[in-house]
Amino acid sequence: MAIKRKHFRYRDIDELRTEIEKLGLSIRLEDRIEKLLEPVSVGHKTAGNALGIHPMEGCDCTADGRPGELTIRRWERFGTGGSKLIWGEATAVLDEAKANSRQLLISKDTVGSIASMLEITRTAHRNTFGPNEEILVGMQLTHSGRYCYQKPMIAFRHPVVDRITLLDKKKKIPIPDDYPVVSDDYLERLEDAYVAAAKLAWQIGFDFVDLKQCHSYLLNELLAAKTRKGKYGGSFENRT
Numbered sequence: 381m382a383i384k385r386k387h388f389r390y391r392d393i394d395e396l397r398t399e400i401e402k403l404g405l406s407i408r409l410e411d412r413i414e415k416l417l418e419p420v421s422v423g424h425k426t427a428g429n430a431l432g433i434h435p436m437e438g439c440d441c442t443a444d445g446r447p448g449e450l451t452i453r454r455w456e457r458f459g460t461g462g463s464k465l466i467w468g469e470a471t472a473v474l475d476e477a478k479a480n481s482r483q484l485l486i487s488k489d490t491v492g493s494i495a496s497m498l499e500i501t502r503t504a505h506r507n508t509f510g511p512n513e514e515i516l517v518g519m520q521l522t523h524s525g526r527y528c529y530q531k532p533m534i535a536f537r538h539p540v541v542d543r544i545t546l547l548d549k550k551k552k553i554p555i556p557d558d559y560p561v562v563s564d565d566y567l568e569r570l571e572d573a574y575v576a577a578a579k580l581a582w583q584i585g586f587d588f589v590d591l592k593q594c595h596s597y598l599l600n601e602l603l604a605a606k607t608r609k610g611k612y613g614g615s616f617e618n619r620t
Contacts, residue, residue, distance in 0.1 A: 419514065422465075425587060428514025432465035433458050435520040435590070437483055445472065445485025446493040455497050459504030464515050466501065470522040470592050473577040474570070476533070477598075479524035486519070486577045495584035502585075518588040519581045521574060525598030526555075533562050535601035536608040562598075564610045570598075 390396040393409060400407050416430045440450035447455070458466045471494075472478040472485045486494060498517060506512050526532040526545045532555055534545065547555045578589045593599040603620065605613040612618055 420464075422516060423588075425516055426514065427516045428464035428509075429462075431463040432467055433461065433463045435467045435469050435592075437469040437480070439480040439482040441482050441484050443481060445475065445478070445483065445487065445490045447484065447497045448482070451484065452497050452500060455501045456504045459501040459515075460508045462509070466515065466517045467590065468517060468519045468586070470520045471577075473521050473523060473573045476528055476530050477523035478529055479522075479527050479597075481529055486521075486580055488580070491580045491584060498585055516587045517585075518590055519586045520590045520592050521577050521581075522592035523570065523598040525601055526596060532559070533598060534559065535598060536561055536605045536613060538596075538601075541596055561608065564612060567602075567612050 390399065393411065397409055400409075418430065420427045420430050438451060438454055440454075441448045455466075455468075469484060470479075472483050475485060475487075478485060484490075484494070501517065502512050502515065505515050523533075526534045526541065532545050532547065534542075534555070537559075538545075542559075543554055545555050547553050547559070574591070581589050591599060593603065602608075602612055605619055608614065610618075
């Protein structure tokens with residue numbers, strides 16, 4: 381059955397409440413938002429409120445993966461926005477892991493510029509709201525897998541997704557039937573790359589790292605690699 385789609389055009393909470401009743405849905409709305417302003421415990425740290433900036437890359441970095449002017453401006457605005465959780469955008473752990481040529485990359489060559497951007501963000505928050513102890517800033521680490529911009533890197537052959545995994549994006553040519561999957565050796569080295577990236581993020585002051593495992597990116601694909609041979613496929617234990 382086709383799903384009827386529509387844009388949200390609610391001008392206030394009453395219009396939203398009317399729509400919920402019209403559709404016969406059971407959705408409770410909250411008129412008071414004070415709860416969002418209370419501190420939230422996250423592990424052994426505390427965020428000053430329950431508001432967060434979600435990870436969304438701007439693809440506005442330099443070609444070698446350093447923050448560009450627009451990247452820095454965006455992060456500075458994150459600092460002045462009032463959210464106490466800044467969940468940083470997807471950052472590639474290797475150059476070939478980028479989904480876009482202008483994606484952020486963390487490496488020994490770029491870490492200094494990322495550290496400067498982080499300090500700008502924390503300074504902006506401190507100048508606007510006071511002490512920085514209540515703000516948590518994280519970095520999302522990623523490998524784009526079959527969506528790497530240089531060439532697709534796939535964990536296993538997928539009969540549906542392979543048809544839209546493009547070897548030549550300009551000509552819309554999908555990967556051929558004999559296109560190889562990434563080797564176990566590569567995945568072993570990738571483990572080390574993730575560890576190295578996490579250590580760099582910690583060394584320059586990020587509070588946490590997040591492993592991006594969605595959208596059929598490489599780590600997400602490995603979770604579903606039931607047909608893959610070797611130590612990273614087949615059983616649930618291998619895939620996780």
